[in-house]
Amino acid sequence: MGLDYAAVEKEVCKKMTAETIVSMIRILVFPGALFLFTLAFFYEWVDRKFFARLQNRYGPLHTGPHGILQPIADFFKLLSKEDITPHASDKLVFILAPIFYFALPLTTLFVIPILSQTSLISFEGDLIFVIFAFTLIIITVFLAGWSSINRFSTIGSMRAAVQMLGYEIPMGLVMVGPAIAAGSLSISRIVEWQSLNFWLILLQPLGFAVFTVCLLAELQFVPFDIPEAETEIVAGWRTEFSGRKLALLRLGRDLELVLASALITSLYLGGSQQFWLIPPIVIFLVKTTFAVMLLSLLRAVFARFRIDQMLSGMWKYLLPLAALQIILIQLGLGG
Amino acid sequence: MNLFKWARTKSPWIIHFNTGGCNGCDIELTAALTPRFDLERFGILLEGSPRHADVLVVTGPVTLQVKDRLVRIYEQMPEPKHVIATGTCAISGAPFKECYNVHGGIDIVLPVDAYVPGCPPKPEAIIDGISKLIQKIKKE
Ligand code: SF4
Numbered sequence: 315m316g317l318d319y320a321a322v323e324k325e326v327c328k329k330m331t332a333e334t335i336v337s338m339i340r341i342l343v344f345p346g347a348l349f350l351f352t353l354a355f356f357y358e359w360v361d362r363k364f365f366a367r368l369q370n371r372y373g374p375l376h377t378g379p380h381g382i383l384q385p386i387a388d389f390f391k392l393l394s395k396e397d398i399t400p401h402a403s404d405k406l407v408f409i410l411a412p413i414f415y416f417a418l419p420l421t422t423l424f425v426i427p428i429l430s431q432t433s434l435i436s437f438e439g440d441l442i443f444v445i446f447a448f449t450l451i452i453i454t455v456f457l458a459g460w461s462s463i464n465r466f467s468t469i470g471s472m473r474a475a476v477q478m479l480g481y482e483i484p485m486g487l488v489m490v491g492p493a494i495a496a497g498s499l500s501i502s503r504i505v506e507w508q509s510l511n512f513w514l515i516l517l518q519p520l521g522f523a524v525f526t527v528c529l530l531a532e533l534q535f536v537p538f539d540i541p542e543a544e545t546e547i548v549a550g551w552r553t554e555f556s557g558r559k560l561a562l563l564r565l566g567r568d569l570e571l572v573l574a575s576a577l578i579t580s581l582y583l584g585g586s587q588q589f590w591l592i593p594p595i596v597i598f599l600v601k602t603t604f605a606v607m608l609l610s611l612l613r614a615v616f617a618r619f620r621i622d623q624m625l626s627g628m629w630k631y632l633l634p635l636a637a638l639q640i641i642l643i644q645l646g647l648g649g
Numbered sequence: 650m651n652l653f654k655w656a657r658t659k660s661p662w663i664i665h666f667n668t669g670g671c672n673g674c675d676i677e678l679t680a681a682l683t684p685r686f687d688l689e690r691f692g693i694l695l696e697g698s699p700r701h702a703d704v705l706v707v708t709g710p711v712t713l714q715v716k717d718r719l720v721r722i723y724e725q726m727p728e729p730k731h732v733i734a735t736g737t738c739a740i741s742g743a744p745f746k747e748c749y750n751v752h753g754g755i756d757i758v759l760p761v762d763a764y765v766p767g768c769p770p771k772p773e774a775i776i777d778g779i780s781k782l783i784q785k786i787k788k789e
Pocket of ligand 1: 671
């Protein structure tokens with residue numbers, strides 16, 4: 315009975331505080347929120363610059379070296395602007411929607427392995443969580459447009475909801491492919507499996523193609539930018555947002571781009587794995603940059619579909635292709 | 650220079666509004682955005698919604714019909730906002746000045762920050778006008 319309870323308690327507390335601080339730093343700074351914000355701004359710049367070069371333009375050039383600070387300048391400018399809440403809008407939803415739109419991709423990024431082969435938060439079934447988060451993002455988009463009570467926003471949000479019916483199912487189906495191959499529904503496990511076997515893009519090229527097309531629709535990039543078609547419905551579901559809310563929406567879009575490229579990387583390109591002496595994080599950044607450039611290449615070479623063309627194309631061509639991929643895996647090819 | 654002012658000078662987004670010109674100025678403004686002149690180099694984007702824009706670029710004279718609508722578009726923009734009058738029409742009404750349906754230049758309804766003369770002004774002149782506006786924002 316000679317235990318010194320106070321000393322033991324002190325020891326435990328010390329250990330716990332140290333652990334809390336480490337996990338706080340991991341979530342808030344690296345590889346958590348702050349790192350992801352920087353990455354989001356950087357990828358917006360990569361996207362804009364590459365897109366401009368494909369159009370034979372220069373893109374942002376005079377804001378920082380080669381315009382690399384351009385997304386940050388846009389963000390701070392929008393923060394400093396007047397924040398208008400239209401009189402007729404549904405105020406609560408109108409204010410909350412941008413916050414959700416920005417928080418959802420950020421939270422989802424925590425389940426993707428960035429620093430090493432295991433992510434910040436990893437559990438069996440986080441792939442399902444990602445699919446669920448993608449749906450929630452579109453529902454937020456719908457609510458954002460709907461709550462503005464603007465005719466353009468309403469049309470844009472309806473289009474976003476209808477578009478979701480098109481790409482959601484092929485995307486969900488095709489994301490199961492890597493899970494079957496690795497025998498696990500956890501993204502960290504899929505990355506681990508790929509480091510021991512092949513990259514899944516070699517085994518399931520069809521799945522990779524379908525997934526990329528669906529991500530273009532999810533991001534509302536050009537062939538599928540129907541919900542915010544500039545030349546038809548002003549700015550679609552974002553029409554009424556200004557100032558801080560628009561800044562959050564833009565940051566949310568950038569985080570979504572990071573999420574999309576990180577998913578392509580983790581599911582098909584082997585994720586963050588060690589390569590000789592190069593640390594996994596560098597490999598991850600190289601691969602995601604490649605994925606962003608692939609997405610902006612597709613954005614640059616296509617023209618916008620009509621909503622009915624998009625829907626019928628998704629159901630007629632993409633869904634059977636996704637099903638074919640799963641059947642091929644079941645037959646023992648690519649799994 | 651503080652952070653927000655720097656950000657404002659580096660990313661002026663424009664919205665384009667034709668109040669009743671002959672379309673010559675609009676084509677020149679569009680040309681300024683295309684690969685040859687590429688306004689995005691300076692961080693300038695063309696936005697569709699007045700809620701997103703900082704600079705209202707007006708081409709054409711103010712007609713009786715369009716006056717209320719022009720003011721309404723201007724009021725929908727969030728502060729701080731600026732106006733550029735592009736082309737002789739927007740400055741004074743030019744060839745349409747004596748018409749029965751024309752009020753005159755933009756500055757009889759809105760506070761104008763920069764004038765770009767020419768009928769139509771070259772894309773270089775429009776870029777020059779925007780850069781003068783940026784100088785003005787810097788001095789504020
Ligand atoms: S200034 Fe000249 S070119 Fe421009 S709208 Fe007027 S008439 Fe047309």
